Amino acid sequence: MTITLYHCLSARSFRPLWALEELGLRYELKLLPFPPRAHHKPFFEQNPLGTVPLLVDGATRISESAASCQYLAARHDPGGLDVSPGEPDYGAYLNYLHFGEATLTFPQTLVLRYRFFEPPERRQPQVADDYAKWFLARLRTLEPRLAEQEHLCAGRFSAADISVGYALLLAQHLGMAEQFTPMVAAYWQRLQARPAYQRAQALQFEAAAAQGVPLIAAPDLRP
Numbered sequence: 001m002t003i004t005l006y007h008c009l010s011a012r013s014f015r016p017l018w019a020l021e022e023l024g025l026r027y028e029l030k031l032l033p034f035p036p037r038a039h040h041k042p043f044f045e046q047n048p049l050g051t052v053p054l055l056v057d058g059a060t061r062i063s064e065s066a067a068s069c070q071y072l073a074a075r076h077d078p079g080g081l082d083v084s085p086g087e088p089d090y091g092a093y094l095n096y097l098h099f100g101e102a103t104l105t106f107p108q109t110l111v112l113r114y115r116f117f118e119p120p121e122r123r124q125p126q127v128a129d130d131y132a133k134w135f136l137a138r139l140r141t142l143e144p145r146l147a148e149q150e151h152l153c154a155g156r157f158s159a160a161d162i163s164v165g166y167a168l169l170l171a172q173h174l175g176m177a178e179q180f181t182p183m184v185a186a187y188w189q190r191l192q193a194r195p196a197y198q199r200a201q202a203l204q205f206e207a208a209a210a211q212g213v214p215l216i217a218a219p220d221l222r223p
């Protein structure tokens with residue numbers, strides 16, 4: 001049975017793509033123009049939300065990026081990319097896995113929307129500025145942890161690092177990487193140096209070119 005990932009360039013679906021590469025699994029990568037809701041309406045038949053990711057593995061269909069990583073890691077690399085319930089850092093793992101999406105990525109989507117995606121008359125600079133500050137303040141809470149350890153939990157790279165790592169990638173697209181604190185900036189460098197991260201980056205552009213999808217990363221679109 002083949003795993004299928006529906007993906008838009010550098011959207012949150014980059015999380016499961018990176019996880020698939022870390023795990024060395026076989027999968028089919030289906031690139032969609034962003035946003036699929038406007039540019040590929042048949043996708044609603046696959047995911048009624050119209051959002052990416054959609055990870056399909058047999059009868060399993062997951063439309064949350066952090067959950068996709070947790071699922072892949074637990075199924076294919078327990079005690080490795082996944083942190084097991086019996087490990088002391090299990091709680092920290094779940095916390096950072098969800099912190100990456102709920103606390104770090106959500107405020108950035110407001111920046112993206114109200115600074116860049118909305119037509120000029122609907123933009124809200126105050127909202128964008130406030131949520132950029134919100135994001136950077138939440139991000140600073142990682143500083144003491146990263147001063148003590150290379151990764152977020154369990155003394156190794158895990159799916160929690162993929163979840164938070166995507167939030168850092170998005171921040172880079174939004175021009176906020178210069179405001180990372182030193183430990184966060186060094187952590188981001190370490191994540192980008194991973195071969196699986198680099199493969200995922202290259203593969204997504206190769207697949208987009210092969211599938212006739214525009215080569216602009218979703219967060220860089222300025223509709």
Ligand SMILES: N[C@@H](CCC(=O)N[C@@H](CS)C(=O)NCC(=O)O)C(=O)O
Pocket residue numbers: 011012013035036037050051052053063064065066101
């Ligand atoms: N919480 C979900 C959010 C999914 C989501 O909103 N994905 C965005 C891409 S980053 C999307 O598909 N947006 C298109 C739209 O809203 O129409 C996750 O973590 O996967």
